[in-house]
Amino acid sequence: MALAAARRLLLHAGSRLGRREAVDGARRFANKRVLVETEGPAGVAVMKLRNPPVNSLSLECLTEFTISLEKLENDKSIRGVILTSECPGIFSAGLDLLEMYGRNPAHYAEYWKNVQELWLRLYTSNMILVSAINGASPAGGCLLALCCDYRVMADNPKYTIGLNESLLGIVAPFWFKDMYVNTIGHREAERALQLGTLFPPAEALKVGVVDELVPEDKVHSKARSVMAKWLAIPDHSRQLTKNMMRKATADNLIKQREADIQNFTSFISKDSIQKSLHMYLEKLKQKKG
Numbered sequence: 001m002a003l004a005a006a007r008r009l010l011l012h013a014g015s016r017l018g019r020r021e022a023v024d025g026a027r028r029f030a031n032k033r034v035l036v037e038t039e040g041p042a043g044v045a046v047m048k049l050r051n052p053p054v055n056s057l058s059l060e061c062l063t064e065f066t067i068s069l070e071k072l073e074n075d076k077s078i079r080g081v082i083l084t085s086e087c088p089g090i091f092s093a094g095l096d097l098l099e100m101y102g103r104n105p106a107h108y109a110e111y112w113k114n115v116q117e118l119w120l121r122l123y124t125s126n127m128i129l130v131s132a133i134n135g136a137s138p139a140g141g142c143l144l145a146l147c148c149d150y151r152v153m154a155d156n157p158k159y160t161i162g163l164n165e166s167l168l169g170i171v172a173p174f175w176f177k178d179m180y181v182n183t184i185g186h187r188e189a190e191r192a193l194q195l196g197t198l199f200p201p202a203e204a205l206k207v208g209v210v211d212e213l214v215p216e217d218k219v220h221s222k223a224r225s226v227m228a229k230w231l232a233i234p235d236h237s238r239q240l241t242k243n244m245m246r247k248a249t250a251d252n253l254i255k256q257r258e259a260d261i262q263n264f265t266s267f268i269s270k271d272s273i274q275k276s277l278h279m280y281l282e283k284l285k286q287k288k289g
Protein backbone atom coordinates (compact mmCIF):
# COMPACT_ATOMS: atom_id res chain seq x y z
CA MET A 1 0.00 0.00 0.00
CA ALA A 2 2.73 2.42 1.10
CA LEU A 3 4.71 1.54 -2.00
CA ALA A 4 1.75 2.16 -4.27
CA ALA A 5 1.30 5.60 -2.75
CA ALA A 6 5.00 6.36 -3.18
CA ARG A 7 4.74 5.25 -6.78
CA ARG A 8 1.82 7.60 -7.48
CA LEU A 9 3.72 10.41 -5.83
CA LEU A 10 6.86 9.76 -7.86
CA LEU A 11 4.94 9.50 -11.09
CA HIS A 12 3.04 12.73 -10.63
CA ALA A 13 5.70 14.71 -8.86
CA GLY A 14 8.15 13.70 -11.61
CA SER A 15 10.58 16.57 -11.72
CA ARG A 16 10.35 17.21 -8.00
CA LEU A 17 11.52 13.77 -6.89
CA GLY A 18 13.35 12.71 -10.00
CA ARG A 19 15.93 14.94 -11.66
CA ARG A 20 15.05 16.53 -14.97
CA GLU A 21 17.34 18.48 -17.24
CA ALA A 22 17.09 19.91 -20.73
CA VAL A 23 20.28 20.38 -22.68
CA ASP A 24 20.37 21.11 -26.42
CA GLY A 25 17.00 19.51 -27.05
CA ALA A 26 18.04 16.37 -25.19
CA ARG A 27 16.17 15.70 -21.97
CA ARG A 28 16.84 13.35 -19.15
CA PHE A 29 15.11 12.25 -16.02
CA ALA A 30 16.65 10.11 -13.41
CA ASN A 31 15.52 8.12 -10.46
CA LYS A 32 18.20 6.65 -8.30
CA ARG A 33 18.35 3.36 -10.17
CA VAL A 34 17.13 4.20 -13.66
CA LEU A 35 18.43 6.93 -15.92
CA VAL A 36 16.38 7.98 -18.95
CA GLU A 37 17.79 10.17 -21.68
CA THR A 38 15.66 11.31 -24.58
CA GLU A 39 16.51 12.96 -27.81
CA GLY A 40 13.56 15.08 -28.90
CA PRO A 41 13.56 14.88 -32.71
CA ALA A 42 14.33 11.19 -32.96
CA GLY A 43 11.59 10.22 -30.48
CA VAL A 44 13.88 7.70 -28.85
CA ALA A 45 14.69 7.31 -25.17
CA VAL A 46 17.64 5.43 -23.76
CA MET A 47 16.87 3.79 -20.47
CA LYS A 48 19.88 2.76 -18.41
CA LEU A 49 19.68 0.51 -15.38
CA ARG A 50 22.11 1.62 -12.70
CA ASN A 51 21.62 -0.41 -9.59
CA PRO A 52 25.19 -1.52 -8.79
CA PRO A 53 26.85 -3.84 -8.37
CA VAL A 54 24.78 -6.13 -10.61
CA ASN A 55 21.51 -4.34 -11.52
CA SER A 56 19.49 -6.80 -9.48
CA LEU A 57 15.81 -5.98 -9.68
CA SER A 58 15.11 -4.97 -6.11
CA LEU A 59 11.64 -3.72 -5.20
CA GLU A 60 12.87 -0.13 -5.44
CA CYS A 61 14.53 -0.77 -8.79
CA LEU A 62 11.40 -2.46 -10.18
CA THR A 63 9.26 0.43 -9.01
CA GLU A 64 11.51 3.07 -10.53
CA PHE A 65 11.73 1.10 -13.75
CA THR A 66 7.93 0.82 -13.99
CA ILE A 67 7.45 4.50 -13.24
CA SER A 68 10.01 5.50 -15.86
CA LEU A 69 8.28 3.35 -18.45
CA GLU A 70 4.92 4.79 -17.53
CA LYS A 71 6.28 8.31 -17.97
CA LEU A 72 7.65 7.42 -21.39
CA GLU A 73 4.38 5.78 -22.43
CA ASN A 74 2.60 9.01 -21.47
CA ASP A 75 5.01 11.13 -23.50
CA LYS A 76 3.57 11.05 -26.99
CA SER A 77 6.83 12.27 -28.51
CA ILE A 78 8.57 9.03 -27.54
CA ARG A 79 8.16 6.11 -29.95
CA GLY A 80 11.04 3.87 -29.00
CA VAL A 81 13.18 2.90 -26.03
CA ILE A 82 16.65 1.39 -25.96
CA LEU A 83 17.09 -0.61 -22.79
CA THR A 84 20.62 -1.01 -21.51
CA SER A 85 22.83 -0.96 -18.43
CA GLU A 86 25.21 1.45 -16.84
CA CYS A 87 26.89 -1.30 -14.74
CA PRO A 88 30.04 -2.53 -16.49
CA GLY A 89 29.76 -6.11 -17.68
CA ILE A 90 26.25 -6.67 -16.31
CA PHE A 91 22.97 -6.12 -18.10
CA SER A 92 20.97 -7.34 -15.10
CA ALA A 93 21.48 -10.15 -12.59
CA GLY A 94 17.71 -10.62 -12.59
CA LEU A 95 15.35 -10.59 -9.68
CA ASP A 96 16.92 -9.58 -6.42
CA LEU A 97 17.49 -12.77 -4.46
CA LEU A 98 17.40 -10.84 -1.20
CA GLU A 99 13.77 -9.89 -1.93
CA MET A 100 12.94 -13.59 -2.12
CA TYR A 101 14.99 -14.86 0.79
CA GLY A 102 14.35 -14.53 4.54
CA ARG A 103 11.35 -12.20 4.21
CA ASN A 104 7.71 -12.64 5.15
CA PRO A 105 4.79 -13.71 2.92
CA ALA A 106 3.41 -10.16 2.68
CA HIS A 107 6.75 -8.99 1.34
CA TYR A 108 6.93 -11.82 -1.20
CA ALA A 109 3.39 -10.98 -2.38
CA GLU A 110 4.22 -7.28 -2.74
CA TYR A 111 7.45 -8.04 -4.56
CA TRP A 112 5.81 -10.44 -6.97
CA LYS A 113 3.00 -8.01 -7.76
CA ASN A 114 5.64 -5.52 -8.82
CA VAL A 115 7.50 -8.10 -10.92
CA GLN A 116 4.22 -8.87 -12.71
CA GLU A 117 3.50 -5.16 -13.15
CA LEU A 118 6.85 -4.44 -14.78
CA TRP A 119 6.58 -7.46 -17.05
CA LEU A 120 3.07 -6.58 -18.22
CA ARG A 121 4.08 -3.00 -18.91
CA LEU A 122 7.21 -3.96 -20.81
CA TYR A 123 5.76 -6.88 -22.73
CA THR A 124 2.67 -5.00 -23.86
CA SER A 125 4.32 -1.64 -24.44
CA ASN A 126 3.19 0.19 -27.56
CA MET A 127 6.67 1.63 -27.88
CA ILE A 128 9.43 -0.06 -29.87
CA LEU A 129 11.77 -1.69 -27.37
CA VAL A 130 15.31 -2.61 -28.35
CA SER A 131 17.69 -4.09 -25.80
CA ALA A 132 21.37 -3.32 -25.94
CA ILE A 133 22.64 -6.23 -23.86
CA ASN A 134 26.03 -5.12 -22.66
CA GLY A 135 26.69 -7.76 -20.04
CA ALA A 136 25.51 -10.83 -18.17
CA SER A 137 21.79 -11.36 -18.33
CA PRO A 138 20.57 -14.31 -16.26
CA ALA A 139 16.93 -15.08 -15.35
CA GLY A 140 15.04 -11.81 -14.73
CA GLY A 141 17.73 -10.01 -16.76
CA CYS A 142 16.94 -12.28 -19.68
CA LEU A 143 13.24 -11.67 -19.03
CA LEU A 144 13.73 -7.93 -19.54
CA ALA A 145 15.52 -8.56 -22.82
CA LEU A 146 12.88 -11.05 -24.00
CA CYS A 147 10.21 -8.36 -23.57
CA CYS A 148 11.95 -6.26 -26.18
CA ASP A 149 11.13 -6.30 -29.88
CA TYR A 150 14.78 -6.78 -30.83
CA ARG A 151 17.86 -7.85 -28.89
CA VAL A 152 21.40 -6.76 -29.70
CA MET A 153 24.07 -8.44 -27.57
CA ALA A 154 27.76 -7.74 -27.02
CA ASP A 155 29.79 -10.56 -28.52
CA ASN A 156 31.82 -11.23 -25.40
CA PRO A 157 32.01 -14.90 -24.36
CA LYS A 158 32.16 -13.84 -20.72
CA TYR A 159 28.53 -12.74 -20.92
CA THR A 160 25.73 -15.26 -20.78
CA ILE A 161 21.97 -15.00 -21.09
CA GLY A 162 19.10 -17.35 -20.31
CA LEU A 163 16.46 -18.42 -17.83
CA ASN A 164 18.61 -20.28 -15.31
CA GLU A 165 16.02 -20.56 -12.52
CA SER A 166 16.28 -24.34 -12.26
CA LEU A 167 19.96 -23.99 -11.26
CA LEU A 168 18.79 -22.04 -8.22
CA GLY A 169 16.29 -24.75 -7.27
CA ILE A 170 13.38 -22.51 -8.26
CA VAL A 171 11.01 -22.68 -11.19
CA ALA A 172 10.42 -20.03 -13.83
CA PRO A 173 6.73 -19.09 -13.67
CA PHE A 174 4.43 -19.94 -16.58
CA TRP A 175 4.58 -16.46 -18.07
CA PHE A 176 8.40 -16.49 -18.18
CA LYS A 177 8.06 -19.88 -19.89
CA ASP A 178 5.38 -18.65 -22.31
CA MET A 179 7.57 -15.79 -23.45
CA TYR A 180 10.57 -18.12 -23.82
CA VAL A 181 8.51 -20.51 -25.95
CA ASN A 182 7.25 -17.57 -28.05
CA THR A 183 10.84 -16.51 -28.65
CA ILE A 184 12.83 -19.70 -29.15
CA GLY A 185 10.17 -22.37 -29.72
CA HIS A 186 8.89 -25.17 -27.53
CA ARG A 187 11.71 -27.71 -27.85
CA GLU A 188 14.56 -25.26 -27.22
CA ALA A 189 12.65 -23.67 -24.33
CA GLU A 190 11.86 -27.04 -22.77
CA ARG A 191 15.51 -28.06 -22.80
CA ALA A 192 16.90 -24.68 -21.77
CA LEU A 193 14.43 -24.28 -18.90
CA GLN A 194 15.07 -27.72 -17.46
CA LEU A 195 18.83 -27.35 -17.70
CA GLY A 196 18.80 -23.69 -16.65
CA THR A 197 21.01 -22.97 -19.64
CA LEU A 198 22.96 -19.74 -19.66
CA PHE A 199 23.88 -19.26 -23.30
CA PRO A 200 27.11 -17.59 -24.35
CA PRO A 201 26.48 -15.06 -27.14
CA ALA A 202 27.09 -17.35 -30.14
CA GLU A 203 24.70 -19.98 -28.79
CA ALA A 204 22.16 -17.36 -27.76
CA LEU A 205 22.13 -16.15 -31.35
CA LYS A 206 21.86 -19.66 -32.70
CA VAL A 207 18.77 -20.57 -30.63
CA GLY A 208 17.23 -17.12 -31.08
CA VAL A 209 17.44 -15.77 -27.53
CA VAL A 210 19.09 -12.73 -29.13
CA ASP A 211 18.76 -11.35 -32.64
CA GLU A 212 22.22 -10.00 -33.36
CA LEU A 213 25.74 -9.97 -31.95
CA VAL A 214 28.13 -7.08 -32.33
CA PRO A 215 31.51 -6.13 -30.84
CA GLU A 216 31.04 -4.69 -27.38
CA ASP A 217 31.79 -1.10 -28.40
CA LYS A 218 29.15 -1.26 -31.13
CA VAL A 219 26.18 -2.38 -29.03
CA HIS A 220 24.70 1.09 -28.65
CA SER A 221 25.26 2.25 -32.20
CA LYS A 222 23.76 -0.99 -33.52
CA ALA A 223 20.75 -0.63 -31.21
CA ARG A 224 20.24 2.89 -32.59
CA SER A 225 20.42 1.74 -36.19
CA VAL A 226 17.99 -1.10 -35.49
CA MET A 227 15.68 1.41 -33.84
CA ALA A 228 15.82 3.66 -36.92
CA LYS A 229 14.63 0.75 -39.06
CA TRP A 230 11.71 0.01 -36.74
CA LEU A 231 10.80 3.70 -36.51
CA ALA A 232 10.28 3.72 -40.27
CA ILE A 233 7.20 1.48 -39.83
CA PRO A 234 3.92 3.33 -39.19
CA ASP A 235 3.16 3.14 -35.47
CA HIS A 236 -0.46 2.10 -35.81
CA SER A 237 0.23 -0.97 -37.96
CA ARG A 238 3.28 -2.02 -35.96
CA GLN A 239 1.43 -1.60 -32.66
CA LEU A 240 -1.63 -3.55 -33.80
CA THR A 241 0.63 -6.32 -35.06
CA LYS A 242 2.59 -6.44 -31.80
CA ASN A 243 -0.63 -6.55 -29.85
CA MET A 244 -1.93 -9.38 -32.02
CA MET A 245 1.26 -11.38 -31.37
CA ARG A 246 1.51 -10.75 -27.61
CA LYS A 247 -1.99 -10.25 -26.25
CA ALA A 248 -2.83 -13.89 -25.55
CA THR A 249 0.39 -14.36 -23.56
CA ALA A 250 -0.19 -11.23 -21.50
CA ASP A 251 -3.88 -12.06 -20.97
CA ASN A 252 -2.87 -15.45 -19.66
CA LEU A 253 -1.23 -13.73 -16.70
CA ILE A 254 -3.79 -10.91 -16.39
CA LYS A 255 -6.60 -13.38 -15.83
CA GLN A 256 -4.78 -15.13 -13.00
CA ARG A 257 -2.61 -12.49 -11.38
CA GLU A 258 -3.87 -13.09 -7.85
CA ALA A 259 -3.46 -16.85 -8.10
CA ASP A 260 0.04 -16.36 -9.51
CA ILE A 261 0.95 -14.13 -6.55
CA GLN A 262 -0.35 -16.75 -4.14
CA ASN A 263 1.53 -19.53 -5.93
CA PHE A 264 4.75 -17.57 -5.83
CA THR A 265 4.31 -16.66 -2.17
CA SER A 266 3.63 -20.19 -1.01
CA PHE A 267 6.39 -21.65 -3.22
CA ILE A 268 9.08 -19.21 -2.17
CA SER A 269 8.10 -19.48 1.53
CA LYS A 270 8.76 -23.24 1.60
CA ASP A 271 11.67 -24.25 3.81
CA SER A 272 13.17 -26.36 1.03
CA ILE A 273 13.11 -23.43 -1.44
CA GLN A 274 14.55 -21.02 1.11
CA LYS A 275 17.30 -23.57 1.72
CA SER A 276 18.07 -23.73 -2.01
CA LEU A 277 18.27 -19.94 -2.21
CA HIS A 278 20.51 -19.87 0.84
CA MET A 279 22.87 -22.35 -0.80
CA TYR A 280 22.90 -20.38 -4.04
CA LEU A 281 23.67 -17.12 -2.23
CA GLU A 282 26.48 -18.86 -0.37
CA LYS A 283 27.85 -20.14 -3.67
CA LEU A 284 27.86 -16.59 -5.04
CA LYS A 285 29.80 -15.45 -1.98
CA GLN A 286 32.30 -18.30 -2.16
CA LYS A 287 32.96 -17.59 -5.82
CA LYS A 288 34.58 -14.35 -4.63
CA GLY A 289 36.76 -15.81 -1.89
Ligand SMILES: CCCCC/C=C/C(=O)SCCNC(=O)CCNC(=O)[C@H](O)C(C)(C)COP(=O)(O)OP(=O)(O)OC[C@H]1O[C@@H](n2cnc3c(N)ncnc32)[C@H](O)[C@@H]1OP(=O)(O)O
Pocket residue numbers: 053054056090092093094095096097098136138139140141164165168170171172173264267268281284285287288
Ligand atom coordinates in the same frame (compact mmCIF):
# COMPACT_ATOMS: atom_id res chain seq x y z
C1 LIG B 1 8.98 -19.15 -8.31
C2 LIG B 1 10.21 -18.33 -8.29
C3 LIG B 1 10.51 -17.77 -9.66
C4 LIG B 1 11.38 -16.59 -9.55
C5 LIG B 1 12.03 -16.25 -10.88
C6 LIG B 1 13.40 -15.77 -10.60
C7 LIG B 1 14.04 -15.00 -11.43
C8 LIG B 1 15.37 -14.48 -11.13
O1 LIG B 1 15.80 -13.55 -11.77
S1 LIG B 1 16.26 -15.15 -9.83
C9 LIG B 1 17.86 -14.39 -9.93
C10 LIG B 1 18.74 -15.17 -10.85
N1 LIG B 1 20.01 -14.53 -10.98
C11 LIG B 1 21.15 -15.18 -11.00
O2 LIG B 1 21.21 -16.38 -10.93
C12 LIG B 1 22.38 -14.33 -11.10
C13 LIG B 1 23.26 -14.50 -9.92
N2 LIG B 1 24.44 -13.67 -10.05
C14 LIG B 1 25.49 -13.99 -10.81
O3 LIG B 1 25.56 -15.00 -11.48
C15 LIG B 1 26.64 -13.03 -10.81
O4 LIG B 1 26.48 -12.19 -9.69
C16 LIG B 1 26.74 -12.16 -12.06
C17 LIG B 1 27.18 -13.04 -13.25
C18 LIG B 1 25.43 -11.47 -12.40
C19 LIG B 1 27.83 -11.08 -11.83
O5 LIG B 1 29.01 -11.68 -11.42
P1 LIG B 1 30.13 -10.79 -10.72
O6 LIG B 1 30.36 -9.57 -11.49
O7 LIG B 1 31.29 -11.70 -10.49
O8 LIG B 1 29.47 -10.31 -9.35
P2 LIG B 1 29.28 -11.15 -8.00
O9 LIG B 1 28.80 -12.52 -8.30
O10 LIG B 1 30.51 -11.04 -7.17
O11 LIG B 1 28.07 -10.36 -7.31
C20 LIG B 1 28.26 -9.11 -6.68
C21 LIG B 1 27.28 -9.02 -5.52
O12 LIG B 1 25.96 -9.04 -6.04
C22 LIG B 1 25.22 -10.09 -5.41
N3 LIG B 1 24.23 -10.62 -6.37
C23 LIG B 1 24.47 -11.17 -7.56
N4 LIG B 1 23.32 -11.48 -8.16
C24 LIG B 1 22.32 -11.12 -7.32
C25 LIG B 1 20.90 -11.19 -7.39
N5 LIG B 1 20.25 -11.69 -8.46
N6 LIG B 1 20.21 -10.72 -6.35
C26 LIG B 1 20.82 -10.19 -5.27
N7 LIG B 1 22.17 -10.10 -5.16
C27 LIG B 1 22.91 -10.56 -6.17
C28 LIG B 1 26.29 -11.12 -5.05
O13 LIG B 1 25.80 -12.00 -4.07
C29 LIG B 1 27.39 -10.21 -4.58
O14 LIG B 1 27.02 -9.77 -3.28
P3 LIG B 1 28.14 -9.50 -2.16
O15 LIG B 1 28.84 -10.82 -1.93
O16 LIG B 1 27.37 -9.04 -0.97
O17 LIG B 1 29.06 -8.46 -2.73
